[in-house]
Amino acid sequence: MTEIAVLQMTAGIDPAANADGLERAIADAAAHGAAMLFTPEMSGLIDRDRARAAAHLVREEEDVVLARVRAAAERHGLWVHLGSLAVRREDGRLANRGYVIDNGGRIVARYDKMHLFDVDLPSGESWRESASYAPGEQAVVVDTPVGRLGLAICYDLRFPALFAALAEAGATLLSVPAAFTQPTGAAHWHVLLRARAIEAGVHLVAAAQTGEHQDGRATYGHSLVVSPWGEVVLDMGEAAGLAFAAIDPAQVTAVRERLPAIRHRRAIGPVVVA
Template structure:
């Protein structure tokens, strides 16, 4: 079956980002995709939290989410909306992914579990936990592209999450992201291929790319990786829509060759000698 990935350079205006998403949804459906995957923070990418505050809403009032649901229903396509910044009832934010069906209904939500707090040698400083609350659960949802395990960006570095998703029945793993260029160049391909190989899953990673209005630069290279670790699609650094053909029989084939899921055992307590 055919899936589509939208590689974006999201900016500080949700109306502009929403228009890009609507166009991507329509084009993906017109080109025969059963599902479209979009990046982390598809609706707004703005590191200036004071400026961004006026564009942040609770889920019921989130305009980009409403536009994507409407566009998915109009086009008759599933959409994995990589994530939006959504206000929670306690006033904090969630970095939340949505799986939307061809009727525009939300089939699943996932709040990013692992938050990125770091000071980089480049001088960049990131403190997600200053504004965002971590999620509290892992999610697998049935879609036409297979049982889909959800994650977001920094989650990629925590292999145990993907092992749990695969053990819960996932055949395909979504990793929407906004990796910086330095970390992307160093680790993006290696980590995504590793997660595919470790779990025997397809990995679909729609990414932000290029120079953004808020001053950051992201790595791009949206990828589709098959369960053997082969790269089926690499979108490079430009914006646009990419397509890949996936065959879920490949999951069973690879897992039969290297049955890591059936061989996995609980890790005993570590003894430091």
């Protein structure tokens, strides 16, 4: 059994303040004996005021939050999945990019969110992530102290082919950092996360944003850890904070032997319209 830490945040409009919270979480997780910390989508900045946010949207090597998290990971000897940051690409567009940082502060994997959240909700909320962000093109797995980790971000959750590909690449653990809206979270969060864990036969960790943010948006919370059998091991509810859960790699093997759906998966050719 290996212990992980999960951070549930209410990130705001000041990257320095968000970095303060991330550094505290890294120190606390390491002191508790966790092998790895998982943080939400947009851990460094949540601000839909584009003019106000613009000064903080910089290239990766200039991002203060990333630098401080890397330094804290090295200082405390802790692996971190920094769920995502908004970083500027070479072409000037933004990427919603997650990072896996090892216990020496080195970036060992990057993942750019592939599926962008362009929706109009019944609540009246309208989101156009593609207006500012470019989609990622590459699925990513990386070996960590808690197993081979497959990376996804938030809206990716609705696209099971990505999770099938990650499992087929050897992932035994999936991470889905998120900033789910309250309406979609209440309707779909738990069922989709449990389904992805069951389909892939993996542990799944979903660190989430929660509550009322400074920019006026509201997020659902309920950071989850789900077992390969689909059991909810941890549900953090709506309060921000740090929680811990145990990951047992042997459980992945046991579930896949009991229900070997991954081995039974077949390529689907053209659909015949009868």
